[in-house]
Amino acid sequence: AQRVTQPEKLLSVFKGAPVELKCNYSYSGSPELFWYVQYSRQRLQLLLRHISRESIKGFTADLNKGETSFHLKKPFAQEEDSAMYYCALAGLGAQKLVFGQGTRLTINP
Amino acid sequence: GAGVSQSPRYKVTKRGQDVALRCDPISGHVSLYWYRQALGQGPEFLTYFNYEAQQDKSGLPNDRFSAERPEGSISTLTIQRTEQRDSAMYRCASSLGPAGNTEAFFGQGTRLTVV
Numbered sequence: 001a002q003r004v005t006q007p008e009k010l011l012s013v014f015k016g017a018p019v020e021l022k023c024n025y026s027y028s029g030s031p032e033l034f035w036y037v038q039y040s041r042q043r044l045q046l047l048l049r050h051i052s053r054e055s056i057k058g059f060t061a062d063l064n065k066g067e068t069s070f071h072l073k074k075p076f077a078q079e080e081d082s083a084m085y086y087c088a089l090a091g092l093g094a095q096k097l098v099f100g101q102g103t104r105l106t107i108n109p
Numbered sequence: 110g111a112g113v114s115q116s117p118r119y120k121v122t123k124r125g126q127d128v129a130l131r132c133d134p135i136s137g138h139v140s141l142y143w144y145r146q147a148l149g150q151g152p153e154f155l156t157y158f159n160y161e162a163q164q165d166k167s168g169l170p171n172d173r174f175s176a177e178r179p180e181g182s183i184s185t186l187t188i189q190r191t192e193q194r195d196s197a198m199y200r201c202a203s204s205l206g207p208a209g210n211t212e213a214f215f216g217q218g219t220r221l222t223v224v
Protein backbone atom coordinates (compact mmCIF):
# COMPACT_ATOMS: atom_id res chain seq x y z
CA ALA A 1 0.00 0.00 0.00
CA GLN A 2 1.12 3.52 -0.71
CA ARG A 3 1.18 5.82 2.29
CA VAL A 4 2.76 9.13 3.24
CA THR A 5 3.11 10.16 6.84
CA GLN A 6 3.86 13.64 8.08
CA PRO A 7 4.10 13.26 11.85
CA GLU A 8 3.86 16.97 12.69
CA LYS A 9 0.62 18.79 11.99
CA LEU A 10 2.05 22.04 13.30
CA LEU A 11 5.63 23.30 13.39
CA SER A 12 6.72 26.66 14.68
CA VAL A 13 10.26 28.03 14.48
CA PHE A 14 11.88 31.42 14.79
CA LYS A 15 13.14 33.39 11.82
CA GLY A 16 16.72 32.46 11.04
CA ALA A 17 16.50 29.07 12.73
CA PRO A 18 16.85 25.81 10.81
CA VAL A 19 13.67 24.02 9.87
CA GLU A 20 13.01 20.39 9.07
CA LEU A 21 9.63 19.03 8.00
CA LYS A 22 9.45 15.28 8.32
CA CYS A 23 8.01 12.90 5.76
CA ASN A 24 8.03 9.12 5.79
CA TYR A 25 6.57 6.94 3.12
CA SER A 26 5.52 3.38 2.46
CA TYR A 27 5.82 2.05 -1.09
CA SER A 28 6.96 -1.27 -2.45
CA GLY A 29 8.65 -0.02 -5.61
CA SER A 30 10.69 3.05 -6.55
CA PRO A 31 8.65 6.13 -5.75
CA GLU A 32 8.82 9.64 -7.01
CA LEU A 33 8.70 12.00 -4.03
CA PHE A 34 7.49 15.58 -3.99
CA TRP A 35 6.92 18.50 -1.67
CA TYR A 36 3.94 20.72 -2.42
CA VAL A 37 3.31 24.03 -0.66
CA GLN A 38 0.25 26.19 -0.18
CA TYR A 39 0.82 29.78 0.87
CA SER A 40 -2.03 31.77 2.37
CA ARG A 41 -4.78 32.42 -0.20
CA GLN A 42 -2.80 30.75 -2.98
CA ARG A 43 -3.21 27.45 -4.76
CA LEU A 44 -1.31 24.29 -4.02
CA GLN A 45 1.95 24.31 -5.97
CA LEU A 46 4.99 22.13 -6.44
CA LEU A 47 7.96 23.15 -4.32
CA LEU A 48 10.44 20.48 -5.30
CA ARG A 49 10.79 16.86 -6.40
CA HIS A 50 13.57 14.50 -5.46
CA ILE A 51 14.44 13.53 -9.02
CA SER A 52 15.42 17.08 -9.95
CA ARG A 53 17.76 17.45 -6.97
CA GLU A 54 17.16 21.18 -6.93
CA SER A 55 17.18 23.67 -4.10
CA ILE A 56 14.07 25.80 -4.29
CA LYS A 57 13.72 28.91 -2.10
CA GLY A 58 16.57 27.52 -0.02
CA PHE A 59 14.77 24.24 0.63
CA THR A 60 16.29 20.85 -0.06
CA ALA A 61 15.03 17.32 0.45
CA ASP A 62 16.99 14.09 0.30
CA LEU A 63 15.42 10.75 -0.41
CA ASN A 64 16.60 8.18 2.11
CA LYS A 65 15.46 4.80 0.86
CA GLY A 66 16.82 2.99 3.90
CA GLU A 67 14.71 5.07 6.27
CA THR A 68 11.94 5.60 3.68
CA SER A 69 12.07 9.30 4.39
CA PHE A 70 12.04 12.52 2.38
CA HIS A 71 12.47 15.27 4.93
CA LEU A 72 12.37 18.90 3.81
CA LYS A 73 15.08 21.16 5.20
CA LYS A 74 16.11 24.77 5.17
CA PRO A 75 19.08 26.10 7.16
CA PHE A 76 17.67 29.58 7.86
CA ALA A 77 13.90 30.02 7.95
CA GLN A 78 12.29 33.19 6.63
CA GLU A 79 8.89 34.64 7.51
CA GLU A 80 7.65 34.09 3.96
CA ASP A 81 8.17 30.35 4.43
CA SER A 82 5.05 30.24 6.61
CA ALA A 83 2.65 27.95 4.74
CA MET A 84 1.09 24.51 4.59
CA TYR A 85 3.48 21.85 3.31
CA TYR A 86 2.46 18.50 1.84
CA CYS A 87 4.70 15.58 1.08
CA ALA A 88 3.49 13.37 -1.77
CA LEU A 89 4.55 10.30 -3.67
CA ALA A 90 3.77 8.71 -7.01
CA GLY A 91 4.82 5.40 -8.41
CA LEU A 92 7.26 5.61 -11.32
CA GLY A 93 5.25 6.77 -14.31
CA ALA A 94 2.10 6.69 -12.23
CA GLN A 95 -0.65 9.20 -12.57
CA LYS A 96 -1.95 9.77 -9.10
CA LEU A 97 -0.27 11.47 -6.19
CA VAL A 98 -0.63 10.19 -2.65
CA PHE A 99 -0.41 13.03 -0.15
CA GLY A 100 0.43 13.20 3.50
CA GLN A 101 -1.74 15.07 5.99
CA GLY A 102 0.32 18.21 5.74
CA THR A 103 2.37 20.29 8.16
CA ARG A 104 1.53 23.89 8.91
CA LEU A 105 4.79 25.76 9.27
CA THR A 106 4.81 29.07 11.09
CA ILE A 107 7.90 31.24 11.17
CA ASN A 108 7.91 33.61 14.10
CA PRO A 109 9.68 36.98 13.76
CA GLY B 110 -4.19 33.85 -16.56
CA ALA B 111 -3.39 30.46 -17.99
CA GLY B 112 -3.71 28.44 -14.81
CA VAL B 113 -6.21 25.76 -13.87
CA SER B 114 -9.59 27.32 -13.24
CA GLN B 115 -12.27 25.82 -11.01
CA SER B 116 -15.84 26.99 -10.54
CA PRO B 117 -17.62 27.73 -8.41
CA ARG B 118 -15.09 28.69 -5.76
CA TYR B 119 -17.67 28.12 -3.03
CA LYS B 120 -20.83 26.06 -3.11
CA VAL B 121 -23.38 25.63 -0.36
CA THR B 122 -26.07 23.09 -1.08
CA LYS B 123 -28.80 21.33 0.80
CA ARG B 124 -28.53 17.66 1.58
CA GLY B 125 -30.03 15.59 -1.20
CA GLN B 126 -29.30 18.07 -3.99
CA ASP B 127 -27.01 17.31 -6.92
CA VAL B 128 -23.95 19.48 -7.53
CA ALA B 129 -21.63 19.87 -10.50
CA LEU B 130 -18.09 21.15 -10.06
CA ARG B 131 -16.21 22.40 -13.07
CA CYS B 132 -12.52 22.31 -13.92
CA ASP B 133 -10.88 24.08 -16.84
CA PRO B 134 -7.31 22.76 -17.18
CA ILE B 135 -4.27 24.43 -18.67
CA SER B 136 -4.54 24.37 -22.43
CA GLY B 137 -2.70 21.41 -23.91
CA HIS B 138 -2.51 19.43 -20.70
CA VAL B 139 -3.28 15.80 -21.39
CA SER B 140 -3.91 14.64 -17.84
CA LEU B 141 -6.57 15.95 -15.48
CA TYR B 142 -7.06 14.89 -11.87
CA TRP B 143 -9.67 15.34 -9.20
CA TYR B 144 -8.79 15.27 -5.51
CA ARG B 145 -10.87 15.76 -2.39
CA GLN B 146 -9.48 17.31 0.75
CA ALA B 147 -11.26 17.07 4.08
CA LEU B 148 -10.44 19.55 6.82
CA GLY B 149 -7.09 18.78 8.40
CA GLN B 150 -6.20 16.16 5.83
CA GLY B 151 -4.13 16.05 2.69
CA PRO B 152 -5.67 15.83 -0.79
CA GLU B 153 -7.07 12.40 -1.58
CA PHE B 154 -7.17 11.07 -5.12
CA LEU B 155 -10.59 10.62 -6.72
CA THR B 156 -10.11 10.07 -10.44
CA TYR B 157 -8.05 11.07 -13.47
CA PHE B 158 -8.35 11.43 -17.23
CA ASN B 159 -5.96 11.25 -20.11
CA TYR B 160 -7.59 13.28 -22.85
CA GLU B 161 -11.27 12.31 -22.66
CA ALA B 162 -10.70 8.83 -21.29
CA GLN B 163 -11.25 8.21 -17.60
CA GLN B 164 -8.26 6.04 -16.76
CA ASP B 165 -8.73 5.49 -13.05
CA LYS B 166 -11.79 6.10 -10.90
CA SER B 167 -10.74 3.96 -8.01
CA GLY B 168 -10.82 6.90 -5.60
CA LEU B 169 -14.46 7.80 -6.15
CA PRO B 170 -16.06 6.92 -2.80
CA ASN B 171 -19.36 5.57 -4.13
CA ASP B 172 -21.65 5.64 -7.15
CA ARG B 173 -23.04 9.07 -6.25
CA PHE B 174 -19.78 10.48 -7.56
CA SER B 175 -19.05 10.65 -11.27
CA ALA B 176 -16.77 12.64 -13.54
CA GLU B 177 -16.49 13.31 -17.23
CA ARG B 178 -14.22 15.11 -19.66
CA PRO B 179 -16.10 14.69 -22.94
CA GLU B 180 -13.85 16.72 -25.24
CA GLY B 181 -10.58 16.17 -23.46
CA SER B 182 -10.55 19.64 -21.97
CA ILE B 183 -13.08 20.85 -19.37
CA SER B 184 -14.09 18.32 -16.76
CA THR B 185 -17.11 18.11 -14.51
CA LEU B 186 -17.30 16.27 -11.21
CA THR B 187 -20.89 15.52 -10.27
CA ILE B 188 -22.12 14.49 -6.86
CA GLN B 189 -25.68 13.23 -6.71
CA ARG B 190 -27.89 13.28 -3.64
CA THR B 191 -25.29 15.11 -1.60
CA GLU B 192 -24.69 14.20 2.01
CA GLN B 193 -23.07 16.19 4.80
CA ARG B 194 -20.01 13.95 4.67
CA ASP B 195 -19.39 15.19 1.10
CA SER B 196 -18.43 18.61 2.50
CA ALA B 197 -14.80 19.20 1.57
CA MET B 198 -12.45 21.11 -0.70
CA TYR B 199 -12.46 19.61 -4.18
CA ARG B 200 -9.23 20.19 -6.07
CA CYS B 201 -8.57 19.78 -9.76
CA ALA B 202 -5.10 19.53 -11.28
CA SER B 203 -3.71 19.12 -14.76
CA SER B 204 -0.36 18.10 -16.19
CA LEU B 205 1.32 17.52 -19.53
CA GLY B 206 1.85 13.87 -18.68
CA PRO B 207 1.80 11.47 -15.73
CA ALA B 208 1.92 13.19 -12.35
CA GLY B 209 4.84 10.97 -11.45
CA ASN B 210 6.89 12.46 -14.28
CA THR B 211 5.61 15.98 -14.86
CA GLU B 212 4.45 18.79 -12.62
CA ALA B 213 0.79 18.83 -11.68
CA PHE B 214 -0.75 22.32 -11.57
CA PHE B 215 -3.64 22.81 -9.19
CA GLY B 216 -6.66 25.04 -9.37
CA GLN B 217 -7.89 27.18 -6.49
CA GLY B 218 -10.35 24.50 -5.47
CA THR B 219 -14.09 24.44 -4.84
CA ARG B 220 -15.19 24.52 -1.22
CA LEU B 221 -18.37 22.44 -0.99
CA THR B 222 -20.58 22.69 2.08
CA VAL B 223 -23.60 20.43 2.39
CA VAL B 224 -26.11 21.64 4.96
